[in-house]
Amino acid sequence: xxxxxxxxxxxxxxxxxxxxxxxxxxxxxxxxxxxxxxxxxxxxxxxxxxxxxxxxxxxxxxxxxxxxxxxxxxxxxxxxxxxxxxxxxxxxxxxxxxxxxxxxxxxxxxxxxxxxxxxxxxxxxxxxxxxxxxxxxxxxxxxxxxxxxxxxxxxxxxxxxxxxxxxxxxxxxxxxxxxxxxxxxxxxxxxxxxxxxxxxxxxxxxxxxxxxxxxxxxxxxxxxxxxxxxxxxxxxxxxxxxxxxxxxxxxxxxxxxxxxxxxxxxxxxxxxxxxxxxxxxxxxxxxxxxxxxxxxxxxxxxxxxxxxxxxxxxxxxxxxxxxxxxxxxxxxxxxxxxxxxxxxxxxxxxxxxxxxxxx
Amino acid sequence: xxxxxxxxxxxxxxxxxxxxxxxxxxxxxxxxxxxxxxxxxxxxxxxxxxxxxxxxxxxxxxxxxxxxxxxxxxxxxxxxxxxxxxxxxxxxxxxxxxxxxxxxxxxxxxxxxxxxxxxxxxxxxxxxxxxxxxxxxxxxxxxxxxxxxxxxxxxxxxxxxxxxxxxxxxxxxxxx
Numbered sequence: 001x002x003x004x005x006x007x008x009x010x011x012x013x014x015x016x017x018x019x020x021x022x023x024x025x026x027x028x029x030x031x032x033x034x035x036x037x038x039x040x041x042x043x044x045x046x047x048x049x050x051x052x053x054x055x056x057x058x059x060x061x062x063x064x065x066x067x068x069x070x071x072x073x074x075x076x077x078x079x080x081x082x083x084x085x086x087x088x089x090x091x092x093x094x095x096x097x098x099x100x101x102x103x104x105x106x107x108x109x110x111x112x113x114x115x116x117x118x119x120x121x122x123x124x125x126x127x128x129x130x131x132x133x134x135x136x137x138x139x140x141x142x143x144x145x146x147x148x149x150x151x152x153x154x155x156x157x158x159x160x161x162x163x164x165x166x167x168x169x170x171x172x173x174x175x176x177x178x179x180x181x182x183x184x185x186x187x188x189x190x191x192x193x194x195x196x197x198x199x200x201x202x203x204x205x206x207x208x209x210x211x212x213x214x215x216x217x218x219x220x221x222x223x224x225x226x227x228x229x230x231x232x233x234x235x236x237x238x239x240x241x242x243x244x245x246x247x248x249x250x251x252x253x254x255x256x257x258x259x260x261x262x263x264x265x266x267x268x269x270x271x272x273x274x275x276x277x278x279x280x281x282x283x284x285x286x287x288x289x290x291x292x293x294x295x296x297x298x299x300x301x302x303x304x305x306x307x308x309x310x311x312x313x314x315x316x317x318x319x320x321x322x323x324x325x326x327x328x329x330x331x332x333x334x335x336x337x338x339x340x341x342x343x344x345x346x347x348x349x350x351x352x353x354x355x356x357x358x359x
Numbered sequence: 360x361x362x363x364x365x366x367x368x369x370x371x372x373x374x375x376x377x378x379x380x381x382x383x384x385x386x387x388x389x390x391x392x393x394x395x396x397x398x399x400x401x402x403x404x405x406x407x408x409x410x411x412x413x414x415x416x417x418x419x420x421x422x423x424x425x426x427x428x429x430x431x432x433x434x435x436x437x438x439x440x441x442x443x444x445x446x447x448x449x450x451x452x453x454x455x456x457x458x459x460x461x462x463x464x465x466x467x468x469x470x471x472x473x474x475x476x477x478x479x480x481x482x483x484x485x486x487x488x489x490x491x492x493x494x495x496x497x498x499x500x501x502x503x504x505x506x507x508x509x510x511x512x513x514x515x516x517x518x519x520x521x522x523x524x525x526x527x528x529x530x531x532x533x534x535x
Contacts (some may be wrong), residue, residue, distance in 0.1 A: 024386075056416045059439040123370055130379055144393035145455070150439045158444065159393070182369060190365040 002028040007340070011040045016117050020356035022347075026340055034335040034343075035132035036328055042183065042358040046318055053313040054080060054288055058152055061305075063318060066147045067110060068298045070103045071354075072320070073152035078232060079294035080154050085307055086284055090234075090276040092156035093303040097186065097234040097271045098166070098247040099142075100296075101264040106135040107299035108264075110259045111181075111351045115254065118348045119196045127183055134176055138169055156281025166272045173265045180265075184258045188251075197251040201334045201346045204248055210240065212328040215301020216324045217350045220253035222246040227297035238270045252351045257351075287313050298323055300351045322356035362437040394463035396459050398431060400469065401450040405429060406472050408519035410496060411442035411451060423518070425474070430468040433458040449520050476518045476533040480509050484530035491522035491531060 004027050011019030019040035025033040048060050061074035074096055081088060091301040113128030136146045143149040144160045151159045187193055203213065208221040218225055219242070219336025226242045228235045245252035288309030295304050308317040327350045334346050383386070386529070390396065393470070398420075407429060409422035419435035422428070436458075438490060443451045487509065492502040499515035500522060502508070523531045 052416060056414065059416045059437065059441060063437070068369075122368075124366060128367075133379075140394055141391045142393070144391070144395035144440075145438070148437075150395065150441075153444075158440070184367040186369070193365075232517060297423065 002094075004032065005046070009034075012252065013344070015114075016352075017114060018352065019188045019295050020347070021178045022335075022343075022351060024335075024340070024343065029340050030339060031338050031343065034332045036332055037135075038328075038354065038358055040358070041355045043355075045359045048267065048322065049315050054307075054309070054315050055154060055313075057315070057318065058154065059150060060153065061318070061320070062148060062150065063311070063330055064322075065353055067353060068103060068300065068303070068356065069148050070099050070152070071296060071298045071303060073149070074100060075100045075234075075294050075296050075303050075309070076318070077152045078156055078296070079292045079305045080288055080309075081284075082294065083288040083292045083307060084154070084284060084286065085137065086282060087157050087170045089279045089282060092280050093159070093197075093234045094271050094275050095157050095161060095280065096152075097149070098138075098161075098169075098239070098268055098275075098341075101267045101271070102135055102139065104264040104299045105261050105268075106132050106139070107351075108261045111133065111257060111299075111348075112183075112254070115348055116187075118344045119193070121193065124183070124186055126191075131176060131179055131183065134207045136173065137149045138172060142169070143164065153281065155284040156279070158281070166275060168275075170269050170272045173268055174205060177262065177265050178260055179256075180205070185301065187254055189257060194251065196345070197249065197254055198248050200342060201332055201338065202248050202332050202347055204244075207333055208248070208330060211330040211333060213296070213301075214242075214326045215351075216253055216256045216325050217301065217330065219244045221248035223304075227295050227302050230292075232296055233258050234271055236266075236272075237274060238267050239314045240267055240268045250345060253290050253349050268273050287311055300324060300353055320356075320359055322353065322359075324353045324357045327352070328357070331337075362522070364398065395440060395453050396456040397433055397438065397454065398436060398442065399452055399454050400431075401452075402429065402469050402471065403519055404448050404450040405471075406448060406476070406518055406520065407471075408447060408517050409462035410445050410447060410517070410519050410521075412440050414445045414498065416441060424473070426470070427472050428468055428470050430464045430466050434461075434464040438440065445492070447521050447524060456519065474535050476520070476535055477513060477523050478511060478520075478531045479534050480508065481530040484528050485509060488527065488529060490525050492526065494521045494525045 007024045009015050009022040009024050011021045021037045023035040024031050058144040061076040062069050064072045083252050109132035113125045117123035138145050143151045151157050203221045208218045208223050243256045245256050289311040292307040294305040304321035306319040310316045331350045385459045407424050412420040412422045417435045419432045421430045442455050487504045487507050490501040492500045497515045499512045501510045520533050523533050
């Protein structure tokens with residue numbers, strides 16, 4: 001048995017986009033144990049419930065994170081709408097699906113770039129982010145924001161997207177898909193990339209279920225769990241197949257996310273083709289009274305939005321449970337027994353979003 | 360070997376194609392029509408009703424009716440557009456162009472003298488539907504339908520004109 005020592009990892013680390021701290025107990029070069037600690041970007045968003053009314057909170061909840069911001073706003077709005085028994089118009093449901101899937105494409109492309117950066121493939125990193133930029137441009141064109149969209153409101157959407165703009169998006173996504181397919185070959189077939197990803201950071205299906213892994217992290221280990229199948233927004237009217245891989249290694253997670261990009265593009269095209277006309281919002285009267293926990297599938301996994309209203313314009317409680325929080329425990333499990341140089345790659349393979357986790 | 364050169368084609372293509380980046384700031388960025396850059400106000404139409412400051416999530420807008428000042432801290436503003444949605448007079452709009460960085464975070468202050476207007480109801484036309492009561496953001500209007508009374512609390516009234524706008528009988532007028 002070699003000498004044990006503790007190495008601090010993070011919160012500031014070149015590979016980490018957001019601050020998380022890990023105490024790595026290592027024996028020679030092998031990690032024996034990893035102790036995570038969070039709390040570096042806590043902003044107290046949930047406590048703002050006392051100060052902002054439930055309509056203003058849409059904009060606050062949306063700013064929980066810069067990547068899945070749209071889904072945060074959407075999850076909160078859907079929860080309040082269910083409490084207030086508001087039926088949003090069909091066009092609004094479809095627009096929400098389009099924007100949510102566009103968020104998934106841009107989040108997964110961002111993650112692919114960060115992964116390439118973590119295993120030292122700079123050119124591939126730039127390539128991923130170059131393609132992601134086009135999705136951001138489409139966001140800016142349709143919503144006015146590149147990362148924070150502010151188009152959700154209780155009862156529907158604030159902005160409509162003209163049909164010709166939606167058709168143009170459909171064409172742009174077809175072109176984008178071709179380029180992503182070329183790039184995906186490097187991730188899935190390149191010899192050096194495969195050497196770095198295959199057979200490392202294994203999380204078995206049993207471990208994933210036991211520790212409550214979520215999203216692509218769990219689906220890469222063979223767990224069939226995708227909240228989109230529960231049928232919120234316009235998903236019941238669209239065809240899609242859950243992407244699941246069995247190996248449970250970093251390669252499987254990468255493959256799940258790449259397949260989800262193509263699936264998201266297909267969903268966007270389907271939603272644009274079936275886009276109904278009509279209103280985008282309904283007037284909402286009164287204040288929320290009652291409680292509801294809305295679950296939806298974010299790019300990183302299941303997000304839970306719990307709200308409790310007391311009949312006034314100020315809610316009693318808003319609680320967010322984001323997927324990264326659930327994924328930290330299984331991630332720590334995968335770290336055990338890995339080499340120190342592989343730690344950044346393993347951490348990135350769960351697609352950590354610390355600002356979501358800490359709110 | 361082919362598996363080792365997966366990226367070569369893309370790399371060569373990128374090498375001989377035009378750069379995807381633009382030479383900002385020499386070539387200015389072309390904003391999209393909908394880009395949420397900053398808030399602009401048509402101050403002539405503004406009645407200083409202070410609804411925008413009441414709904415602003417970061418409280419970047421401040422309205423002082425007594426001194427006639429309307430101010431916005433562009434560095435606090437999160438460009439959510441909620442004030443634009445709520446403005447009764449439709450004098451606020453969100454336009455492209457981000458706020459330039461500055462070492463001193465200035466607050467834009469606009470000033471004008473406004474004489475406060477209050478709603479006055481034509482009791483012959485009024486059906487006491489209570490819509491003005493429900494729409495009033497500061498609960499300044501109290502309507503009692505059974506007893507047919509319409510009361511205004513002048514101290515609370517902000518003169519926003521929402522009651523006038525929403526009255527189905529058009530029996531409310533804003534007067535000085």
